[in-house]
Amino acid sequence: MSIEQNHIDKLFQDAFANFDAKPSSNVWKGIITDAFDQNFRDSFSEFNEEPSPLVWTAIAAEYDFDINVQESFDEFGVNPPPRMWKAISSQMAFDESLNDAFQDYEVNPAPEVWENITSEAVDSRFKSVFSKFETEPREENWEKIRRAVPVNLFLRNSLNQLSKIAAILVVGLFLAFLVNYSGLFSGTNSGSLEIANSNNTIPSDIKSPPVKLEVVQPVHKEINSVAGIEEDVDEIVGTSIIEEDVDEIVSVDIIDNWSTKTSNTNNNTIHANIASYPKDKFVSPITPTIVQQSTIHSSALAVVETSEVKTAIKPSISKVVPQIEKIKVLDKLPSKEDVQLASANNNQLIDVNQLVAYDVNSVKSKHNPANYLLTSLAGAGSDIDAEMVKVKNSLVSRTDSKRALKMLNYRGVYVMVSGQYSNTWVINDDVKSKLSGLVQADYMMDFGGSFGAGLGIQISPRFGLEAQWNYSKLNQRYRELIPEGFYINSETSLTYSSFPVLARVQVTRVKNNRPNPMTSSLVLGMQYRYLRSASIKSEVEFSDPKELFLSQELGVVLGWDYSMHLNPNTFLTIGARAGVGADIHNLSSLSSESNYNAEFGLRMAVNYKISR
Amino acid sequence: MAEVLVYGLTEKEIIAGCIAGRRDSQEMFYKFYSPKMFGICLRYANDYHSAEDILQEGFIKVFNNISKFRGEGSFEGWVKRIFINTAIEYYRKAVNHNGHSELDRASFQHINEVAVENLATQDLLKLIQKLSPGYQTVFNMYVIDGFAHKEIAVKLGISEGTSKSQLARARAILQKMIQGYRR
Numbered sequence: 001m002s003i004e005q006n007h008i009d010k011l012f013q014d015a016f017a018n019f020d021a022k023p024s025s026n027v028w029k030g031i032i033t034d035a036f037d038q039n040f041r042d043s044f045s046e047f048n049e050e051p052s053p054l055v056w057t058a059i060a061a062e063y064d065f066d067i068n069v070q071e072s073f074d075e076f077g078v079n080p081p082p083r084m085w086k087a088i089s090s091q092m093a094f095d096e097s098l099n100d101a102f103q104d105y106e107v108n109p110a111p112e113v114w115e116n117i118t119s120e121a122v123d124s125r126f127k128s129v130f131s132k133f134e135t136e137p138r139e140e141n142w143e144k145i146r147r148a149v150p151v152n153l154f155l156r157n158s159l160n161q162l163s164k165i166a167a168i169l170v171v172g173l174f175l176a177f178l179v180n181y182s183g184l185f186s187g188t189n190s191g192s193l194e195i196a197n198s199n200n201t202i203p204s205d206i207k208s209p210p211v212k213l214e215v216v217q218p219v220h221k222e223i224n225s226v227a228g229i230e231e232d233v234d235e236i237v238g239t240s241i242i243e244e245d246v247d248e249i250v251s252v253d254i255i256d257n258w259s260t261k262t263s264n265t266n267n268n269t270i271h272a273n274i275a276s277y278p279k280d281k282f283v284s285p286i287t288p289t290i291v292q293q294s295t296i297h298s299s300a301l302a303v304v305e306t307s308e309v310k311t312a313i314k315p316s317i318s319k320v321v322p323q324i325e326k327i328k329v330l331d332k333l334p335s336k337e338d339v340q341l342a343s344a345n346n347n348q349l350i351d352v353n354q355l356v357a358y359d360v361n362s363v364k365s366k367h368n369p370a371n372y373l374l375t376s377l378a379g380a381g382s383d384i385d386a387e388m389v390k391v392k393n394s395l396v397s398r399t400d401s402k403r404a405l406k407m408l409n410y411r412g413v414y415v416m417v418s419g420q421y422s423n424t425w426v427i428n429d430d431v432k433s434k435l436s437g438l439v440q441a442d443y444m445m446d447f448g449g450s451f452g453a454g455l456g457i458q459i460s461p462r463f464g465l466e467a468q469w470n471y472s473k474l475n476q477r478y479r480e481l482i483p484e485g486f487y488i489n490s491e492t493s494l495t496y497s498s499f500p501v502l503a504r505v506q507v508t509r510v511k512n513n514r515p516n517p518m519t520s521s522l523v524l525g526m527q528y529r530y531l532r533s534a535s536i537k538s539e540v541e542f543s544d545p546k547e548l549f550l551s552q553e554l555g556v557v558l559g560w561d562y563s564m565h566l567n568p569n570t571f572l573t574i575g576a577r578a579g580v581g582a583d584i585h586n587l588s589s590l591s592s593e594s595n596y597n598a599e600f601g602l603r604m605a606v607n608y609k610i611s612r
Numbered sequence: 613m614a615e616v617l618v619y620g621l622t623e624k625e626i627i628a629g630c631i632a633g634r635r636d637s638q639e640m641f642y643k644f645y646s647p648k649m650f651g652i653c654l655r656y657a658n659d660y661h662s663a664e665d666i667l668q669e670g671f672i673k674v675f676n677n678i679s680k681f682r683g684e685g686s687f688e689g690w691v692k693r694i695f696i697n698t699a700i701e702y703y704r705k706a707v708n709h710n711g712h713s714e715l716d717r718a719s720f721q722h723i724n725e726v727a728v729e730n731l732a733t734q735d736l737l738k739l740i741q742k743l744s745p746g747y748q749t750v751f752n753m754y755v756i757d758g759f760a761h762k763e764i765a766v767k768l769g770i771s772e773g774t775s776k777s778q779l780a781r782a783r784a785i786l787q788k789m790i791q792g793y794r795r
Binding site for chain 2 (some may be wrong): 005122123126127129133135137138141142146148442502541
């Protein structure tokens with residue numbers, strides 16, 4: 001140890017030789033707390049206290065209970081209910097079976113899954129490439145096409161339309177031929193005049209006028225002093241009076257040839273506008289007498305005397321008609337009969353019942369009054385000619401045939417059976433499109449028909465209602481135009497149950513002077529149909545053709561019928577029918593979707609009156 | 613304003629000329645539509661010459677029937693429809709002559725190794741033309757021309773199921789052929 005170190009040590013020893021410091025009060029507290037604790041420890045080190053006997057009792061009791069319970073359940077066993085095991089075992093079995101079943105379970109997905117996944121790419125690639133794919137063909141293709149396309153293409157296209165027009169004309173001409181051939185409208189250029197009365201009383205003393213045929217030719221024009229107009233004046237160049245035996249007057253059907261007649265005074269005759277009647281229009285129960293050289297309205301005539309002849313000039317209508325209206329029909333016309341005539345120039349109806357006495361001396365009561373009336377009308381001057389004589393409602397009622405009247409005026413119920421042969425059109429552009437193979441197919445004329453039965457009620461002689469059921473067959477053919485020509489490749493055939501309800505309005509009575517009187521009627525009404533079956537003959541297969549056509553159809557029917565009364569109970573009806581119908585739920589399909597059915601046909605029905 | 617098709621003439625004017633049977637209108641019509649329609653013909657035909665036959669037949673039908681076009685819808689669609697119908701008829705004739713051996717012609721030629729995405733139009737056309745007529749027609753109608761199976765069935769006179777199955781087979785064959793290209 002060095003001297004320096006001893007020196008330092010000495011310094012520290014001196015500094016702390018008298019050093020002291022007062023400890024904190026806590027130091028003392030700690031010292032006395034420890035002493036307190038020690039005292040308690042010493043006091044309780046030998047501490048011992050006997051517990052209460054109850055304590056032991058309680059402990060022993062508790063102990064014994066536990067021992068008892070323990071001993072009691074040492075051998076305790078209870079079998080669980082069988083269902084417990086069953087449930088457990090089945091659950092285990094189920095789990096095991098499922099486990100086994102799906103342990104190696106694998107299912108291949110449907111082929112189309114992968115196919116769809118992969119084909120999408122292929123499809124889209126092909127589609128994208130070919131949707132706009134264009135390529136120029138070789139030049140010679142046009143040459144081949146040009147040579148193959150006919151030069152008269154326009155004419156060829158027009159033929160299609162012309163053929164349709166021609167078909168309509170042919171049908172029209174055929175019907176016109178039928179009408180003319182049957183004579184249904186013969187002599188109707190002046191209208192039809194029928195004579196019939198409602199109470200079937202026939203004047204027994206009515207005779208027919210004689211038939212007078214005269215050959216006249218125009219000579220010169222003269223001034224009609226009455227009408228004040230220039231007109232042709234005819235000169236008689238020859239006169240013949242034809243008398244013939246006829247059987248019975250039943251009517252004046254047609255008056256078709258009016259002419260101004262003249263005569264000279266040598267034979268004391270004034271022929272004023274006497275009609276030349278076709279002789280077959282007159283029949284009389286009495287052998288006619290020699291023609292009387294007078295006419296019913298001579299007083300209405302103006303006579304122009306020339307150097308050679310006296311000419312009877314047509315009087316004016318204003319002069320004649322009032323006289324007509326004064327006619328008193330002495331031939332016992334029934335006072336209440338519905339006789340009506342139309343005046344020629346103004347279609348004014350004249351009720352014969354209102355006519356009063358007319359130049360009795362001129363009226364030959366034994367002549368047919370209707371004849372007189374018409375003759376007078378015709379004699380009324382330039383305003384009247386044959387074509388202007390229009391007889392309203394076809395009827396002047398007066399007939400000699402009670403039998404015919406009974407037939408014609410029938411009111412009551414009748415039944416019918418009918419058949420119809422039709423040109424049918426099943427217009428369905430959807431089907432047509434499906435049937436189109438090479439090119440768009442065309443509709444082609446086809447025929448169908450129907451038959452059925454019905455019930456009618458004649459409410460009045462002129463008006464009746466009919467309800468029918470018909471089994472209808474509608475056919476439609478299609479054709480495709482190919483370069484080599486036309487050919488038919490498909491046909492549709494539909495059967496419907498048709499229920500027309502029709503109103504029948506008798507328009508005119510024709511030939512009511514015959515043993516079998518006839519009437520013509522306008523028929524108009526509605527028709528409901530429902531589809532029974534459908535078939536398509538085509539190269540194209542249809543799974544359910546019925547779905548393609550109108551299942552329920554509503555349409556209109558228009559027709560014209562001629563009815564011939566065979567006997568008081570039976571009449572035969574022949575007529576034409578046209579009908580068109582569209583979807584009952586969408587009637588606009590007629591135009592908007594070109595989906596409708598139509599037929600045009602000839603119909604025949606036999607009707608039997610069941611009322612008395 | 614009506615769209616001018618060719619030589620300053622509108623579609624309507626060309627159609628009117630064709631209806632009237634004018635040669636110049638027909639030729640203009642041909643020049644305008646022949647590339648598009650020949651594309652269709654090539655798709656439906658098995659070879660170039662057959663496609664030309666269909667093209668000629670199709671145009672003849674168009675000219676003969678152009679007056680029947682009612683102006684409803686697209687005229688090009690109407691023309692296209694005639695060509696497709698003509699092609700279908702071609703298919704029918706082919707089936708009648710060759711029978712229904714649909715898989716006979718599914719032979720695969722490995723032309724080159726490119727993916728379907730990289731196949732040229734002419735290559736794809738060759739693939740389509742390798743299909744038998746039935747598969748080819750159904751594939752064309754369904755995939756490219758957008759017909760439904762129901763329409764295809766009606767047009768081809770087959771059942772809807774047949775149409776579906778033929779399409780599936782056509783796709784399978786095309787896929788195999790495309791795989792062949794890849795290898």
